Amino acid sequence: IRAQNSVVINADLGKDKISKHIYGHFAEHLGTCIYGGFYVGDTNKVIPNTNGVRNDIVDALKKLKVPNLRWPGGCFADTYHWKDGVGPKANRPAIVNRWWGGVTEDNSFGTHDFLNMCEMIGAEPYLAGNVGSGTVQELSDWVQYVNGKPNTSPMTTWRVKNGREKGWNVNIWGVGNEAWGCGGNMKPEYYANIYRQYATYMSDFENDAKKFRVASGANGNDYNWTEVLMRDIPHNMMEGVALHHYAVINWNQKGPARDFTEQQYFATMRSAWRMEEFVTRHSTIMDKYDPNKRVALVVDEWGGWYEVEPGTNPGFLFQQNTIRDAMIAGMTLNIFNNHADRVRMANLAQTVNVLQAVILTNQEKMLLTPTYHVMEMYNVHQDATMLPLQLKTNDYVLGNEKLPAVSASASKDKNGTAHVSLVNIDASKPQTVTIDVRGLNIKSVSGRILTSKKLQDYNSFDQPTKIQPTAFNGAKLNGNSLEVQLPPFSVVVLALK
Numbered sequence: 001i002r003a004q005n006s007v008v009i010n011a012d013l014g015k016d017k018i019s020k021h022i023y024g025h026f027a028e029h030l031g032t033c034i035y036g037g038f039y040v041g042d043t044n045k046v047i048p049n050t051n052g053v054r055n056d057i058v059d060a061l062k063k064l065k066v067p068n069l070r071w072p073g074g075c076f077a078d079t080y081h082w083k084d085g086v087g088p089k090a091n092r093p094a095i096v097n098r099w100w101g102g103v104t105e106d107n108s109f110g111t112h113d114f115l116n117m118c119e120m121i122g123a124e125p126y127l128a129g130n131v132g133s134g135t136v137q138e139l140s141d142w143v144q145y146v147n148g149k150p151n152t153s154p155m156t157t158w159r160v161k162n163g164r165e166k167g168w169n170v171n172i173w174g175v176g177n178e179a180w181g182c183g184g185n186m187k188p189e190y191y192a193n194i195y196r197q198y199a200t201y202m203s204d205f206e207n208d209a210k211k212f213r214v215a216s217g218a219n220g221n222d223y224n225w226t227e228v229l230m231r232d233i234p235h236n237m238m239e240g241v242a243l244h245h246y247a248v249i250n251w252n253q254k255g256p257a258r259d260f261t262e263q264q265y266f267a268t269m270r271s272a273w274r275m276e277e278f279v280t281r282h283s284t285i286m287d288k289y290d291p292n293k294r295v296a297l298v299v300d301e302w303g304g305w306y307e308v309e310p311g312t313n314p315g316f317l318f319q320q321n322t323i324r325d326a327m328i329a330g331m332t333l334n335i336f337n338n339h340a341d342r343v344r345m346a347n348l349a350q351t352v353n354v355l356q357a358v359i360l361t362n363q364e365k366m367l368l369t370p371t372y373h374v375m376e377m378y379n380v381h382q383d384a385t386m387l388p389l390q391l392k393t394n395d396y397v398l399g400n401e402k403l404p405a406v407s408a409s410a411s412k413d414k415n416g417t418a419h420v421s422l423v424n425i426d427a428s429k430p431q432t433v434t435i436d437v438r439g440l441n442i443k444s445v446s447g448r449i450l451t452s453k454k455l456q457d458y459n460s461f462d463q464p465t466k467i468q469p470t471a472f473n474g475a476k477l478n479g480n481s482l483e484v485q486l487p488p489f490s491v492v493v494l495a496l497k
């Protein structure tokens, strides 16, 4: 007889808020994320758009409740000169996108286009500044340009001339990206100094109290990077430290996005699970320097990374999205929720047509991926109070290796409803989970489930709704205890009232 999985939720012991910003997204000038994805050009008469931005994408992202959107990169950010992307489109210079396929970047989607698009979506913009190949002056000018009072400086006069009177009040700013790699191959001590210099001049003299500056953070288990930044950067100059981790089997052999084996599935899950270790250990270092948790850990790039779809440009990172991706999303978001005291922002890579996308497009067609549905099911946790839980789980065993099969997180929203999200990553075994809820009188339970027949299933342009959430009837309430039947590879979100 296999041991039972069990969860004990302490519904009266919640103190930390799950920041809605954990559910952030990322849009880089990469492949067809912006051009051919979000942006189809403002003269396009075939695909319904507003100033060139697809209406169907805006609607889908509004429904998702996207709290923030990071732009313009990624690696691209450290090659991007924002002044190339403002003013009349016909006068904007073209450059080469040297990181991503060597294609021509005509700068037709720039600062105004992005910030107006964020207003349409209702998302806070997260601008990633160019530290790798830019200047302190350039980033300082960008802050002035987007935030300053109209006509109070050359930058704000230029903005008004370019058609925008009031500033956009951008609060979230990245100071470079992957400074240890594509952002300049710097050493942490050097970057920490550079950061202090850039941060000093990132001022619009008006919104400074609200500014949330994110230092370019560690790659996976580079704990020394976090240690040096926390030690060398004054904490009143930095509101967040980043961390990047992709669920990847092996950087030299990433495996296919669709026709993967169970071994490859297991290896992806193993890599995704490492997020728990990374978040815990980076947090421990941060606790040493910042016991009051003033500085947030910002996981501003995460998701699954596979080989590109056969026949597509290798520099465009276009991959399909299966139930495997739904598992990555469900377990990773559970990890972030459970670390809500320190992880206060995160960005899935990337929103449209790149890596673990929530939306795929093909000309006028658009579809929502399984990952979209997980993010939508989980958005009940946004800004809710995290409920601490203890979880005992069976293992998902393959050959000689094992991983925890079940992951869970819980929160209570402002109306007093508790939500529990559960993931069973086991490729063949269902899991029964007993949930004991303390400190809450439950009268009813309802829920939704995302699963499919095969692990490799995905939504295609021929069958765009093959995978979507359905009502879940596998939870039985018995007093304040629940018995939940989780099918193999499934994500379930329960509402307890």
Ligand code: AHR
Binding pocket: 028, 073, 074, 075, 076, 177, 178, 301, 349, 350, 355
């Ligand atoms: O998301 C794709 C790339 O991955 C980003 O540009 C970079 O920051 C990371 O290495």
